[in-house]
Amino acid sequence: MRVAALLAAVIFSATAVAHADDEPAPLDVRLSSVEGAIAASFDVTSAFTEVFRKRVLNGLRSTIIVEVLLHAKNGDVVGRGLRTCHFKLDVWDDVLSVRILESSRKFEQGFSLIDRGLRQCGLVEELRLTSASLFDNEREYWAEVVVLLNPVDQETLQSAREFMSNPRGTRESRPSTFFGAVARLFSSETDTGGEEFVFRSGWMARPRRVP
16 A cells, blocks of 8 residues: 555556657756856656656666766767666655766755655756857757666676766776777667667757856
8 A cells, every 4th residue: 555655656658658669758858067167957857657656666776877978960979978777665763765876966865755856866967068168069969868777687787887987087097998898888789678768869069168
């Protein structure tokens, strides 16, 4: 009865979602200039399926990986960001522990309402993608956002950890840690397990510099 009541309380806005094999679903992405970096803000809570929510409500440890690729008008990837979320429900106290990791920050919080805990992960605010200095000559961009629910492939999880610890990479390691390892996270040739959803934004202008 407790689980059924909690399930009924988990309500998200009904927005379009696409699987990786389908056309990407539209997504409203806002770019901003924050502390010398280009950052992205968006909401992907619509990708959190009922199967995933039930797993969280049953007290099983769960993981979400959110990857953002920022493309220039010519198609080149000019920015990349990664967020991982770890969930663990205390079934005795009904408190959901949410641990969120990004390359520039990490935080953990407990929520008595399950839907608020899930939204803490899916409502992404100012995820750093790249240095603002790289955007001097470009005018329009578009973003691809991939959401992976409960990946089971260990290489996928290890690649995420490598990116978190070294998002830019050294001169020697940059091709593998920044463009290689993270690019494998959502490769269609890799069976990562779980559920995968793909979103794409419309064209976006370069954000104005913030003093």
